[in-house]
Amino acid sequence: MTRLTGRIAALTAAAFLLTACGGGNERRDVSDADRDYAATLMEQLIDAQPGEVIEIPAGVFVFDRSLSLTVDGVTIRGAGMDETVLSFSGQTSGAEGLLVTASDFTIEDLAIEDTRGDALKVNEGDNIVIRRVRTEWTNGPDTENGAYGIYPVQTTNVLIDGAVAIGASDAGIYVGQSRNVIIRNSRAEFNVAGIEVENTVGADVYDNVATNNTGGILVFNMPNLPQPGYQTRVYNNRVFGNNTGNFGHPGTPVASVPAGSGVVINSNDQVEIFDNEISDHRTANIIISSVHSTGFSDLGTQENFDPYPEAIYIHGNTFGEGGGNPDHLELQALRIAMFGITGNIPDVLWDGYVDPAKMEDGALPADLRICIDNGDAQMLNVDFPNGNDNPHIVEDTACTLDRLPAISLPG
Known part of the structure; x- marks a missing residue:
């Protein structure tokens, strides 16, 4: 053409x-x-x-x-x-x-390419529909690409449906500081973060494909933002081969995501991950972490910010190969020491941070636990709070949590 x-x-x-x-x-x-x-x-x-x-x-x-x-x-x-x-x-x-x-904004059936900054940003609106929109940086992964492809922030009642996002130096599809969100039927590829839900209350992420990103699907909370996020469901997605080297801007939170991350939960609560196909991630298929292990815990204090991931429920997923060649040297050494030269890190990698103020008889209350009801999937606690002194397979993850409610959008 x-x-x-x-x-x-x-x-x-x-x-x-x-x-x-x-x-x-x-x-x-x-x-x-x-x-x-x-x-x-x-x-x-x-x-x-x-x-x-x-x-x-x-x-x-x-x-x-x-x-x-x-x-x-x-x-x-x-x-x-x-x-x-x-x-x-x-x-x-x-x-x-x-x-x-x-507010009450719909955009559909077009592409936005090669912007200097973010491609499509929607700020402080209600009832937002983004349908069959492609955002792309056509030169491929590059730190100089714009940060966000599709970027609703401080919004309510958001539908992203059938979108495609390629090449963002932060997140391809991102919803932040928002409420009542659905991201579905979309594809994110060659971004640092494929799909990211951050500081958002109530989100369903389903029937998407995330591949060739640094991290496939991220559910994050970061401090010093207007609201903490919770209650996100990630289900029926295909998350595979997210091993692209991290090309995020140094000093940004997303630059800390290791290449080879499938689904990453950071400092978020009430997250349910189920019925996904997750495979071929060099670091781990699922990573659960606190902001304390990202290098951003010193950004300031916020009275209602909880840095500890709690009430995480992982069940019914299909896991493929993962954890065979972690991005960070410390994890690589840990893998070899614990599982041998040809061994793999288990499907779930946890940094080990818990809130000591909430512990009861040496354990978190049942409703705040990380529960894994997923066949023979295991979780490795790398014991980051103690300098990796006692990394170990967590033996008591076989539990269940209440299922989270589905998101419903008006109209």
Whole structure:
């Protein structure tokens, strides 16, 4: 498909470049109709009214500045994620591809490529639908890629359905500091974190594929954010081969994720992982950790922040190969010492942090435990709090917890 470039004058300060894609392989000049469409598109984004549907035709349209939408009740609809492409390969201004600060917003059937910063950010909105949207950095994994592909933050009632996210230097599909979220039928590949739910209350992550990321699916809590997260279900996903070297920006939390991590839980509570296919991860198929083992526990204090992962229920998953070549030298040495040169770390790797204030007779209460009801799957406690002095297989993980409720979205 040939890209044809034309210069469009600014509407207020929002100047941009437009490239239209015509049929066949012959280059043609940008027509007056293309120029008129570009002006119309910008007018629609700037002057949109509640209830309006903005239709973007098939083609590749290249912008040099961020786009934004601030009006509630708008739908942006393309002709398909491989047909309508908003490209920011020439972006010189703005931090996002598209920034939305509105509620009752739907975006569907288009792609956003090669943004300088985040591809699609939705901030402080309710009732958000992101359907069949692709975000991608076409040069492959690179630290200079934008941080987030699909990025709703401080939102409520969010549906991400049928999305594709490729090449983000932080997370491909990320929902943070939000409530009532569903991420389903989507694919995340060649990101640092494929799919990440952070500081979010109530999320269902299911029927997705996460592969070729550094870490497949992450359920995180981080300190110094407006709310702690809990109650996330991760189920019916295919999480495999997430062994891409970590290309996150040094100093960011995601840069601490070891290559070869399938599902990672960090400082989050009430997490249920079930009926997934998880395999081919060099470090471990599932990792459970505290913020204390990530190097970010000194970010500050927060009265309601609990750094200890509790009430974790792992059951009914199918595990394949994992743990045969951990990313960190300390884990590699531990693997060889405990399991031999050809041995593997068990399917579940735990850093060993527990809250001493909650212990009763040397153990956590039954409703706060890590429970593994998953055939012969075992959990290795690496005893990180004590400098790895006593790494051991945890013998008493065979328990059950109450099942978490399903997420329901209005409408």
